[in-house]
Amino acid sequence: MNDWKRVVEVQSRPILSIAFRILGRVHEAEDVAQDVFCEAFQLQQRGCITDLPGILRRLATLRSLDRLRSRRVDVPITKDIVGSVGNPEDEVETSELIERLRLFIAELPERQAEILTLSCFEELSREEVAQCLQMSPEAVSSCLYKARRKIEQRLLSCSSEVNHEHERA
Amino acid sequence: MSTNGHDRSNELKQGDRQPLDDLVARIRSLPLPEESIERVRRFAARLDSTADVSTERRRWRRAAWGSVMAATALTLAVAVLIASSPKRLSAMERMADQLAFRRSFSLKMVQRLEVGTNGARMAETVVRAYFQPPHTYRLETKSVNADLVDVRSSDRAGILIDHQNRNFQKVPIERGTQGSPLMMFENLAKYRGKADRELGEKQIDGQTTQGFVLVMAKIDPDVKEGNVEIWIDAKTSLPLEIRYRFEHLERTVTIEMTEFVWDATLDPKLFEPTPPAGYVDFSPKESTTEEQFQKIREAMSLYAELSGGHYPKVKAIYGDMVSAEMRKLAGLEKNDAKTAHNPMFKRIMEATSGLAAMTLLQRQNEEAVYNGMSVGPKDRDKVLFRWKLADGRFAVLFGDLESEIVDKERLISLEKPSP
Numbered sequence: 001m002n003d004w005k006r007v008v009e010v011q012s013r014p015i016l017s018i019a020f021r022i023l024g025r026v027h028e029a030e031d032v033a034q035d036v037f038c039e040a041f042q043l044q045q046r047g048c049i050t051d052l053p054g055i056l057r058r059l060a061t062l063r064s065l066d067r068l069r070s071r072r073v074d075v076p077i078t079k080d081i082v083g084s085v086g087n088p089e090d091e092v093e094t095s096e097l098i099e100r101l102r103l104f105i106a107e108l109p110e111r112q113a114e115i116l117t118l119s120c121f122e123e124l125s126r127e128e129v130a131q132c133l134q135m136s137p138e139a140v141s142s143c144l145y146k147a148r149r150k151i152e153q154r155l156l157s158c159s160s161e162v163n164h165e166h167e168r169a
Numbered sequence: 170m171s172t173n174g175h176d177r178s179n180e181l182k183q184g185d186r187q188p189l190d191d192l193v194a195r196i197r198s199l200p201l202p203e204e205s206i207e208r209v210r211r212f213a214a215r216l217d218s219t220a221d222v223s224t225e226r227r228r229w230r231r232a233a234w235g236s237v238m239a240a241t242a243l244t245l246a247v248a249v250l251i252a253s254s255p256k257r258l259s260a261m262e263r264m265a266d267q268l269a270f271r272r273s274f275s276l277k278m279v280q281r282l283e284v285g286t287n288g289a290r291m292a293e294t295v296v297r298a299y300f301q302p303p304h305t306y307r308l309e310t311k312s313v314n315a316d317l318v319d320v321r322s323s324d325r326a327g328i329l330i331d332h333q334n335r336n337f338q339k340v341p342i343e344r345g346t347q348g349s350p351l352m353m354f355e356n357l358a359k360y361r362g363k364a365d366r367e368l369g370e371k372q373i374d375g376q377t378t379q380g381f382v383l384v385m386a387k388i389d390p391d392v393k394e395g396n397v398e399i400w401i402d403a404k405t406s407l408p409l410e411i412r413y414r415f416e417h418l419e420r421t422v423t424i425e426m427t428e429f430v431w432d433a434t435l436d437p438k439l440f441e442p443t444p445p446a447g448y449v450d451f452s453p454k455e456s457t458t459e460e461q462f463q464k465i466r467e468a469m470s471l472y473a474e475l476s477g478g479h480y481p482k483v484k485a486i487y488g489d490m491v492s493a494e495m496r497k498l499a500g501l502e503k504n505d506a507k508t509a510h511n512p513m514f515k516r517i518m519e520a521t522s523g524l525a526a527m528t529l530l531q532r533q534n535e536e537a538v539y540n541g542m543s544v545g546p547k548d549r550d551k552v553l554f555r556w557k558l559a560d561g562r563f564a565v566l567f568g569d570l571e572s573e574i575v576d577k578e579r580l581i582s583l584e585k586p587s588p
Contacts, residue, residue: 004217012210013201020205021196030205037213039266101192110359120193134302136323142535148189149584155188 004044007052008037014122015060021121022064024102032067036060054132057122061114068106104154112147119144260379261364263406264399268358273435275299277428283421284504291420299439300354304343307439320442328442336451337444341533353397353411356388368398373410377403385413407431420504458564461526462572465554468523470570471516473546475499480541480553485531488524492517530556536563544568552583 019029304323321327327340368380395415411426475498536557548568
C-alpha cells in the first residue's frame with residue numbers, strides 16, 4: 001500500500017465525518033469529502049503538502065463551511081432551545097435547533113468558524129487546532145472564546161425571542 | 170471535551186454553555202452511514218491511479234448524484250446538469266486556495282508617496298519582509314531617513330532596531346487578533362468572493378501571470394481606501410506582483426510587492442530579538458492603565474465630537490486611518506501651514522497617541538476588544554473597549570468613557586446581551 005492509499009484508508013472516515021457534522025446532509029458531505037481528496041491529491045502532486053492529514057482536515061472544514069454558507073436556510077424559531085435539547089421525544093425540534101446552530105456557525109468569521117468546528121465537533125485540542133491552522137495556541141483560545149461567545153449569545157437571544165413569542169401567544 | 174481552549178471558555182462562560190454543548194453532543198452522535206465512507210474511500214483511492222483527477226471527480230459526482238436522484242426524475246435532471254458542468258476556479262479563487270497552505274515567505278515591498286496631481290515624488294521606502302508561521306515576521310525598512318529592523322512574534326518578545334541612530338526598543342509579544350502589516354495575505358487566503366475586475370495575462374520575468382483587481386475594503390473592511398492589483402503565477406497560482414494604491418490626505422500612496430519567495434527556508438537568526446552590541450536601549454516607559462484610559466478617552470471623545478455623536482464604526486482601530494478620517498471630518502485634509510496652525514489639527518494630533526495605544530493593545534493583547542460598531546457615547550453600561558491586565562483583571566472603558574478595572578465575572582455580566 002503506498003502513502004496515498006494509506007492516508008485514504010485512515011482519513012476517509014474522519015474527513016467525511018467533519019463534512020457530515022458541519023453540513024448534516026450525507027450526500028452533500030460525500031460530495032465535499034470527494035472534492036477535498038481531489039484537491040489534496042492535486043496539491044500533493046505539486047509538492048505543496050508537508051502534513052497531509054492536517055491539510056485534509058483543514059480543507060474538509062473550509063469546504064464544508066463554504067458549502068454551508070452558500071445555503072439559504074431560514075429555520076423558524078418555534079420552541080425554547082434549552083427545554084428541547086436532550087429530549088428524545090422531540091427529535092424534530094432538536095433537528096431544527098441543530099440546523100439553526102449550523103446557520104449561526106456559517107455566520108461566524110471564517111477563522112472562528114473553523115476553530116469552533118475543529119474544537120467542538122472534532123474535539124481537537126488547542127494545540128492540534130493551532131497546528132492545523134498554523135496559528136499560535138493563544139490565538140486559537142482567543143478566537144474560540146469569541147466564537148463560543150457569539151454562538152452562545154445567538155442561542156440566548158433566540159431563547160429570549162421564543163419566550164417573547166410565547167408570552168405574546 | 171477537555172482541551173485548553175475549552176477550559177478557558179469554561180472559566181469565562183460558566184452557566185451559559187449548556188445549550189451549545191448539548192447541541193454539539195447531538196451533532197457528534199449522529200450516525201455516519203458506512204456505505205458513504207466506503208464510497209469516499211473507493212473514490213479517493215482511485216485518484217492515485219487516474220490520469221485526470223477532474224474527469225474522475227465528474228464521473229463520480231454523476232454516479233453519486235445518480236443514486237440519490239432515482240427518487241425524483243425532475244431533481245435528477247437538474248442535478249446531472251449541475252454535475253456535468255466542470256468547476257472552473259477563477260485566478261482569485263486559485264490564489265486564495267494556495268495562500269491557505271503557504272508555510273513561510275519573503276518579499277520586497279516598495280512604498281512610494283507622491284504629492285499633488287503631477288505625481289511629484291516625495292519619498293520612497295524599501296522594505297524586505299520575512300514571514301514565518303504561525304505569526305513571526307521581520308521587516309527591514311530602508312529610506313533616506315531610516316534604516317530599521319522590526320522583529321515581532323506571537324510567541325516571544327520582539328525588537329525594533331534603529332541602525333541610523335544606533336538604538337533599539339523592546340517590543341512585547343503580539344498576542345492580539347489584529348494582524349501584522351502582512352495580514353493582507355491571511356485575509357486574501359480567507360477571501361471567498363470574486364475579483365472586481367479581471368486583467369487577463371501578462372509576462373513577468375518570463376513567467377505567464379494572470380491579474381485581477383480587488384477593492385481593498387473587501388479583504389480588510391477597516392481599510393476603506395483603494396484597490397489592490399494582484400498578478401499570480403499561472404502555474405503555481407501564488408502572487409508574483411501586488412500593487413496597492415490609495416489616496417491619503419492629498420497624497421497618493423503606492424505599495425508594490427515583488428520578489429516573492431514562497432515556502433522559503435528562513436534562517437531562524439532573522440527572527441532573533443537580539444540588540445546589536447553597543448546600541449542604546451530606547452524602550453519607552455510603559456504607560457500606566459490610567460494613562461492609557463486617559464489617552465483613549467481623549468481620542469474617542471474628540472472623534473465623537475467631530476462625527477456628531479458616534480465612535481469609529483470599525484472592528485479594529487488603525488490609528489493612521491482613524492486620524493485621517495478625523496481630519497476629513499474637521500475639514501483639515503490639506504497639508505499646508507494653515508492646517509498646521511489650526512487648533513483642531515493640534516487636538517487631532519494629540520488624539521493620535523490614544524488611537525495608537527488602541528492599535529497597539531489590539532495587536533499585543535489577546536483580550537483587547539473594541540465595540541465601536543454597536544456602542545455609542547450614550548451607552549454608559551456597555552463596554553466600548555477592554556483589554557486584559559497582567560494581574561488577570563480587565564481594563565474596561567464604557568460607552569460614556571467612564572472606566573473601571575473589573576474581574577472576569579464582572580466582565581461576563583457586563584458583556585452579557587441585554588434581554
